[in-house]
Amino acid sequence: MDAQSRERLQRAGLTGADLAWIDSFGGDDAAVPKPRPDEIADYRRREAALNAVVAPLTFAERGESPEGKLAAAIGAKVADVLDPDEEE
Numbered sequence: 710m711d712a713q714s715r716e717r718l719q720r721a722g723l724t725g726a727d728l729a730w731i732d733s734f735g736g737d738d739a740a741v742p743k744p745r746p747d748e749i750a751d752y753r754r755r756e757a758a759l760n761a762v763v764a765p766l767t768f769a770e771r772g773e774s775p776e777g778k779l780a781a782a783i784g785a786k787v788a789d790v791l792d793p794d795e796e797e
Contacts, residue, residue: 710736714775721758730755736775738782744790756783 710718715728723731734740744752759780763771771777 710775717762718758718776721761723755723758727751727755727758731779736779738775738778741779741782741786743786746790749787749790752783752787756780756787759783 710728710731718728718731734742759776763774763777763780766774766777772781
């Protein structure tokens with residue numbers, strides 16, 4: 710993640726610990742770890758901050774941006790935990 714992305718994420722409310730969490734899996738949306746039940750609130754907070762960063766973008770730009778992809782992946786992981794019987 711470049712310095713500009715980190716700055717945008719911090720302005721959106723992500724902490725140093727959140728950035729370290731993102732760094733722990735290389736910021737790769739395909740590598741977002743599955744949350745434990747006690748981590749759901751943190752995942753939702755991170756997803757909301759990432760969505761705030763991409764809010765000014767067009768729908769297509771959101772889907773292509775690293776922040777938008779990461780927000781979608783985090784949301785999907787939360788949904789997987791909350792609805793384990795849901796078919797993919």
